[in-house]
Amino acid sequence: MKKRFILRFAVAMGAAALAIGTNMSISKAQAASESSVTVNLPDDYKEEISFVKEDIPHVIWYKGSKPSNKPTVMKNSSASSGGDQTVATGNINKDKVPNFITKKSTIKFDVTENDKSYKLQTKKVTLKVNKKKGSIEFYKRGEKKPIFTQNAPFIEDSNVVTSLKVTNDAAKYFGGGMQNGSYDHTGNVIKIENLNDWLDRGVSSPTPFVWSNVGFGVLNNTYTKGQYDFQDPTNVIFSFLDSKADNYYIIASKPQKILKSYFSLTGKPLLLPKFAWYPAHLNAYNRDTWIEVTADSAGARKFEDGKYYKEYQPINPKSFNVNRPDKIKVNGEYFVPSIRRGTGEVTFVKDSAGNYHTRKESLNGEKDNYQFSARQIIDRYKKNNTPLGWFLPNDGYGAGYGQTKSLDKNIDNLREFSEFAAKNGVKTGLWTQENLHPKNPKKPKADERDFKKEVQKAHVAAIKTDVAWVGDGYQAGIGALRDAAHYMVKYGNNERPFALTVDGWAGTQKYGAVWTGDQTGGTWENIGYQIPTYIGSSLSGLSNVGADIDGIYEGGKPIIQTRDLQWKSFTPIQLNMDGWGSENKTPFTFGGRYADINRFYLKLKSQLLPYMYSAAYRNTFEGIPLLKPVVYNSDLKIAKRPDLTHEFLIGDDILVAPIYKDTQVDVNGNDVRHNIYLPGKSTTWIDYFTGKEYAGNQVVNHFAAPLWKTPVFIRKGAIIPENNPNNNPSEIDQTTQYVNIYPDKKSSSTVVYDDDGVSEDYLKDDYVKTKIDSSQESGSTVINISKTKGNFEGFVPNKKTVIRLKINQAPKKVLVNGKELAASSYKFEAKHQIQTFSNDRELSNIFDGSWLTINIPIRNVKTTELKVEVVQ
Incomplete structure (x- = not known):
């Protein structure tokens, strides 16, 4: 049985004694080795100190008997709705404490x-x-100056409060999860609280974890709400609605x-499957009815048959639309417009008998309604x-994924x-509004879920946890993510x-991605605060982060939609959240050059996937953030610039x-960008779209940005x-190795x-x-491509190699x-x-x-190295 050190503090006398289990004492010069010590403080408070790794000390402060290792949960954890009536209505089990x-x-x-x-x-x-x-x-071993000092915690207003005296006044602070509109929290207070607030300064997915550029991080083992106070960078205070500091x-x-x-401690981030790096389309295709209207009707959409229709939802408490305005009655059933915002005059087209022309949506067009089906959307992308x-062809809320009276038949659909x-x-996913399983598995209802069969039989590869299900957070x-x-x-x-989720916490990263x-x-504001988010x-x-392109609501401004899609093409997750805005939310909604520009950027993202995927691997296994500030580097030199x-x-x-x-945008969307900071005194940056070079360590103003161009630079x-x-992973050419090189004087x-x-085999x-x-070297550029190491099922070792080299002369x-390459093999x-x-x-x-483009014939990349020398 392991012994525990007990450090007994005689605070009033200023003296102490050290013993190991029994009354045996230890002299000053003698070292003892053990796995934990306990410090006795006044009023029956204690601190237990242990190490889970050589650089991860664990300090638990508590009163009386030692508490459970499980994180504390709040007695009253009612979710903040953020004004959304659907939040936390999915009857999730809050009693499980993973x-x-x-x-x-x-x-x-x-x-x-x-x-002492x-x-x-x-x-x-x-x-x-x-x-x-x-x-x-707390010291790095061998250093004379502490990084910080933890003062003994205390209870105030039912919160446990811990303060850290930090010795370096240049300390900056990061973390805290998805804090909307902010990433550098120095000088501020951030909330670690499930607020269901998606706006600027709201909190979409809090995490009780922060870190500083002076060399430390803090993870609090709790499911309670709290805050980190960085107003004084040398006196950090964090508090949680908890009775212990863990x-x-x-x-x-x-x-x-x-x-x-x-x-x-909390789990490696999921390396996103490759399909997740491509845009997703999300809507409900099994609930709504489209009614023919005139072209000038509010909310009218033109379809493949050349006619205009407006989307309506049947009134259903599950759809949270009972009190929505503009109710109409069609064929004995009541409907309301599906678009939440923006109502106006509507003129219905009726036949000679006064009947409405209606079509109900479906997944497969099985109701003679193909142009209103989910399949038709895929056809439109093609x-x-x-x-x-x-x-994701459903969103819960009364939508489901079939129109039969049998759950099994709906799953077949x-x-x-x-x-x-x-x-x-294209892979298929589902939204999750409520329970994953039928209440009575022996007698399931047609409108319930059976997630096991959805995955096993219907090949569901992704799940989006909606606020109705996970809105309680913590x-x-x-628990919901773990179950899924x-x-x-x-x-x-x-x-x-x-999984794609909001209301995350520490550990969310091992299950998938978060969206905002x-x-x-x-609105420009929506773009502005999402970038630091x-x-x-x-x-x-x-790092697996994303958002709706041009939001879920409103929209209708093609310049803003295009600008939003452009920058998000350099991030992991892009969501076309269709069905709730004033216009369809697709990359081609506005047609013409807007659709062309959007296609250009999405194709560019597909080209850059190997670069992004390799960076994502380093995030998962090496801890290097996928997205980071432009002045971030491995030496923690994070500073303020314009x-x-x-x-x-x-x-x-x-x-x-x-x-x-x-x-200074014009009517065509052309603009300029100011205050672009290019870091690095000895670094040169290259405009991706023109090849023009810019010296580092400068601020670039008046950078021309016609509508097609978002400023992108290559080091x-x-x-x-x-x-x-390509348009999806199945179109990736597995027989060619492509690489672009921007050579510099430095190697x-x-x-x-x-x-x-796809798989977990990685x-x-x-x-x-x-x-x-x-x-x-001596007027030549030398490229070495080493033998490919490792293997995976489906890997094609015999590949052509295409090298593109950014040089100024032939x-x-x-x-x-x-051996000299034939001139016909390079251009x-x-x-x-x-x-x-x-x-x-x-x-x-x-x-x-x-x-310069160099084409090298097929070789086995696992057995053959390449040394390419370009002599100029």
């Missing part, structure tokens, strides 16, 4: 004492427990090490040559749709369990500065792996990661990695593994035209400078 901290084991550490303190040491960290005050100083401290010098340790990766979608390279939200993941893993044919909630489109979410360990909240890096080499406001020296442009290197993009090391190096010759273009998939005059005349 542990979100999965690592509980401890390691041994050394304990010594002197007159007890010293607890691992190889990496030293803690000094003050004998008089009960405070704890604090894990991560001591590390680099942010990725802090985040990697955080993931070791017709518009627009990427689409996944499709869902299966038929999933199979149709799969033939078109333990209920994590369980069924997807067990019955999903080894596919990755992918239900927001209103058609994404950055802050990523710095909190929630307007850093409205630009970001994805990976290390692509900088995006979105158009997020009307600076000179970057090695960018690519795909062929550069990257590792390209790949796996099957967790069993079923993946491949390819190291690529670039350098300039080469004298090109050598491949020492230099002084003015290279970007493929935009458009006949628009402006879009078809975009040139990104001079490039």
